[in-house]
Amino acid sequence: MAAAAPSPAPAPAMSPKVAVSPKAVDRKVVPVVAAAADEVSNEVHVLAVDDSSVDRAVIAKILRSSKYRVTTVESATRALELLCLGLVPNVNMIITDYWMPGMTGYELLKRVKESSKLREIPVVIMSSENVPNRISRCLAEGAEDFLLKPVRPSDVSRLCSRIRW
Amino acid sequence: MAAALTNQLHALVNNMFATGLLDDQFQQLQMLQDSSAPDFVSEVVTLFCDDGERIIGELARQLDKPNVDFDRVDSFAHQLKGSSASVGAQQVKNTCIQFREFCQQRSRDGCLKTLDLVRTEFYDLRNKFQVMLQVLPNVLKIHLTLSIEFH
Numbered sequence: 298m299a300a301a302a303p304s305p306a307p308a309p310a311m312s313p314k315v316a317v318s319p320k321a322v323d324r325k326v327v328p329v330v331a332a333a334a335d336e337v338s339n340e341v342h343v344l345a346v347d348d349s350s351v352d353r354a355v356i357a358k359i360l361r362s363s364k365y366r367v368t369t370v371e372s373a374t375r376a377l378e379l380l381c382l383g384l385v386p387n388v389n390m391i392i393t394d395y396w397m398p399g400m401t402g403y404e405l406l407k408r409v410k411e412s413s414k415l416r417e418i419p420v421v422i423m424s425s426e427n428v429p430n431r432i433s434r435c436l437a438e439g440a441e442d443f444l445l446k447p448v449r450p451s452d453v454s455r456l457c458s459r460i461r462w
Numbered sequence: 463m464a465a466a467l468t469n470q471l472h473a474l475v476n477n478m479f480a481t482g483l484l485d486d487q488f489q490q491l492q493m494l495q496d497s498s499a500p501d502f503v504s505e506v507v508t509l510f511c512d513d514g515e516r517i518i519g520e521l522a523r524q525l526d527k528p529n530v531d532f533d534r535v536d537s538f539a540h541q542l543k544g545s546s547a548s549v550g551a552q553q554v555k556n557t558c559i560q561f562r563e564f565c566q567q568r569s570r571d572g573c574l575k576t577l578d579l580v581r582t583e584f585y586d587l588r589n590k591f592q593v594m595l596q597v598l599p600n601v602l603k604i605h606l607t608l609s610i611e612f613h
Contacts (some may be wrong), residue, residue, distance in 0.1 A: 349513070349541065349544055349545055349548070350509045350512075350513060351506060351509045351510050351513055351544075351545040351548050351549060352544065352545065352548050354502075354505060354506050354509055355491070355494075355506060355548050355549075358494050358499060358502055358506075359494065361498070361499070362494060362496070396540070398537075425540075425543065425544045425547060446544065446547060446548065447487045447490075447547045447548045447550075448548075449487075449490050450490065450493075450494065
């Protein structure tokens with residue numbers, strides 16, 4: 298994967314400083330700060346990717362209601378940027394919309410599964426369209442699950458109960 | 463006074479469900495609201511209203527062009543369909559589905575008529591949401607607590 302190159306191995310999770318490659322500094326990469334209001338009663342950290350502000354708010358709330366820590370981003374490119382630069386600590390799951398402008402969720406899934414650093418992270422795809430081909434392609438590419446939108450709390454709790462954190 | 467307002471709000475929201483303006487997804491959002499996120503419903507509704515207004519503007523702009531890019535129009539209709547589905551705005555969502563069919567057919571007329579319809583429905587819904595959220599915000603919280611008990 299093209300983006301895999303630059304960053305050195307991320308610093309261990311507890312370290313406050315993250316090694317950042319020189320190239321990244323030139324770009325406008327804003328460090329991600331997890332929402333202070335989150336109650337972190339377990340360490341599960343979910344990265345939610347969706348270009349829709351409405352859907353980001355809903356999926357974040359559903360996940361936070363299950364006491365997961367959530368970081369939301371609005372594009373797959375941004376998500377990859379944060380993951381590859383080690384700016385999101387210890388992501389335990391990625392949940393992403395399928396159809397987004399620029400890089401799709403499917404492409405994000407492929408990049409994650411191609412990356413030796415990221416491939417162990419379960420990736421869940423969400424879509425408002427029930428297209429059997431699409432679903433099977435995502436699962437074949439290594440998606441953990443495929444959720445139809447609008448996503449409900451019951452979908453997420455069913456999903457999360459199956460994942461071994 | 464509070465009781466009368468609560469009843470009115472209750473009647474408004476029930477009417478929105480009964481007439482198909484809202485569907486079960488809105489109830490899902492109501493149930494997600496809790497003490498750690500006491501303004502969740504109003505936040506999501508506000509995002510939806512802002513987003514919807516933006517998209518409707520884009521749809522009008524796109525359909526105004528001499529050569530309409532129907533794929534682009536479709537992608538905006540798809541966005542609005544998605545966000546309306548996520549908040550439980552059933553009527554707007556269904557109109558967006560119609561809209562996309564006209565996009566598939568490359569029918570500018572069909573798209574323009576449906577845009578008018580979706581605009582009317584969206585603003586009607588938005589007005590009702592504004593009553594819920596701006597005129598009666600504290601009552602809404604009481605209502606949401608009560609409606610969770612009733613459901």
